[in-house]
Amino acid sequence: xxxxxxxxxxxxxxxxxxxxxxxxxxxxxxxxxxxxxxxxxxxxxxxxxxxxxxxxxxxxxxxxxxxxxxxxxxxxxxxxxxxxxxxxxxxxxxxxxxxxxxxxxxxxxxxxxxxxxxxxxxxxxxxxxxxxxxxxxxxxxxxxxxxxxxxxxxxxxxxxxxxxxxxxxxxxxxxxxxxxxxxxxxxxxxxxxxxxxxxxxxxxxxx
Numbered sequence: 001x002x003x004x005x006x007x008x009x010x011x012x013x014x015x016x017x018x019x020x021x022x023x024x025x026x027x028x029x030x031x032x033x034x035x036x037x038x039x040x041x042x043x044x045x046x047x048x049x050x051x052x053x054x055x056x057x058x059x060x061x062x063x064x065x066x067x068x069x070x071x072x073x074x075x076x077x078x079x080x081x082x083x084x085x086x087x088x089x090x091x092x093x094x095x096x097x098x099x100x101x102x103x104x105x106x107x108x109x110x111x112x113x114x115x116x117x118x119x120x121x122x123x124x125x126x127x128x129x130x131x132x133x134x135x136x137x138x139x140x141x142x143x144x145x146x147x148x149x150x151x152x153x154x155x156x157x158x159x160x161x162x163x164x165x166x167x168x169x170x171x172x173x174x175x176x177x178x179x180x181x182x183x184x185x186x187x188x189x190x191x192x193x194x195x196x197x198x199x200x201x202x203x204x205x206x207x
Contacts, residue, residue: 003068003070007189010200016203016207019053021046043069044076044077048081051077051081051086052083061086061088062086062087064077064091065090065091065093066093067094068093068159068186071090071095071096072095072097074092075143075144078143078145079143079145088206089149093186093189094158094186095152095163095164096158096159097167098162101160102160105160144171147205147206148171148176149178149199149202150168150175151180151188152179153188153191154179156184158185158186180195
């Protein structure tokens with residue numbers, strides 16, 4: 001829940017109501033049934049529940065704003081929620097769109113020997129249930145139905161920038177890519193003075 005705090009002042013200044021939620025497994029939130037993270041594969045249902053809550057209490061439309069795995073959950077929710085027609089836009093910051101590459105990056109950051117990286121990735125896939133096409137499902141351009149702002153950059157060593165760029169190239173009708181150089185994963189807001197302006201331009205037509 002920390003990432004949204006970085007833009008809360010901007011959103012409040014623009015009179016946008018915000019529901020900042022914790023997902024199963026987060027600090028202070030209930031554990032998942034098996035006590036494991038499923039990399040958004042099951043956790044997106046918590047976001048879906050938040051959409052239902054917002055609509056129940058008066059929201060006509062909802063913009064989903066997610067960082068990292070939260071961006072993956074936003075994509076899944078927009079594709080699969082029974083209330084997806086109420087979702088008017090997506091903001092994806094440092095989105096994880098290639099789980100294979102991200103799992104390799106995380107294993108490498110933990111100094112897993114290179115010879116063991118494929119085994120580490122397969123173990124993570126087995127634990128989360130993400131295999132084959134399901135690994136790439138979130139980045140499927142055919143699933144996008146609403147305007148989407150992606151804020152990402154080539155220096156993200158956790159979530160590769162390439163899939164974000166390709167998604168924007170394949171869906172120029174819906175996707176705006178705001179490229180932020182020299183920014184680490186999840187820190188785009190702190191590296192680009194144009195971050196808030198990109199948000200404003202994207203959100204204004206949706207208000």
